[in-house]
Structures are given as structure tokens and as C-alpha cells.
Amino acid sequence: DSLGERYPDQAESYQARATGYCDQLQSLLDSSRAKIEMIPENRRILISAHDAFEYFGRSLGLEVAAVQGISTNAEASVKKVELxxxxxxxxxxxxxxxxxxxxxxxxxxxxxxxxxxGFDVQLGGTLFSDALGPDGSGAETFPTMFAANVKTIVDTLNTTP
Structure with a gap:
């Protein structure tokens, strides 16, 4: 049962909240795409520890590469690190x-x-992947986590020499 069917007196409120949240997420996605587009195209590459950002990258126009696959339990292979x-x-x-x-x-x-x-690559910061951030991190909800990740990526890839 949907919440609206189970609690018909609240159905309109639930629908309004769902619509508002979907609108908020679409706005976040649109503004995030615009921010990513400010990164020079040859720098739109996100390399992280495990492949948690494939959909994120695809939705924003970032190429994504990771040391590990989806599972965080698998050890990274030496070959993958070398590649x-x-x-x-x-x-x-x-x-x-x-x-x-x-x-x-x-x-x-x-x-x-x-x-x-002979190449100095920088640690660009820490991204939130499988968990929201702790209180005070600015990444305590899905929208704020998404926005924090975009900010970290954009700030780093736009300013790192």
C-alpha cells in the first residue's frame, strides 16, 4: 500500500511533499551539471577508491575510474593500481x-x-559515497551530500594546477 492509500486523509500532503522533493532533486541536478561544465573538459575525470560514482558521473558528464569495483570488501589489485x-x-x-x-x-x-x-597528483578531498556525512559535515541529507560532493570535485578540478 502507498502511504496515501493507507492514510487517505494525508494523501494530498504526501503527494505535495513528494512533488516538492522531486523538484528539489531536479534543481540540484541541473545546477550541479552547470557547475561541472565549468571544469575544463579534459579535467572532468573522477578517480576514486571504489566504483560508487558511475551513475553520479554519468548524470553529470564526468568520466569515472576506480581502483575497486562496487564491493568495498575486495582488495585493489596491483595491476589496477598500476593502470x-x-x-x-x-x-x-x-x-x-x-x-x-x-x-x-x-x-x-x-x-x-x-x-x-615524477608526477605529483593531489588528494582532492574526501567524497561521501555509501553513507551520509555526520552532523555538521554539510552532507547530512542526500541533497546536501550530493551538493557537497559536487563542490569538492568542482573546487578541486578547477583550481588544482
Missing amino acids: LVSRVVDHKIPAIFAESSVSDKSIQAIIAGCKQR
């Missing part, structure tokens, strides 16, 4: 991103691998 190091160095990707709910061990391995090849 990402090569990609970062070859494309001069200025920054890569850690995630709040995943160890940054693989991200640190990429940074170290790039350094060994």
Missing part, C-alpha cells in the same frame, strides 16, 4: 579522491606510484 597510475600520469590528472566510507590505502598507493614517476 590508474599510468592513466593519471599520461593524462596529467591533477587530483584523485578518497571516500568517507572506504580506506584510502589504494588512493595513497596511486599517489605514491605517480610520485615515483
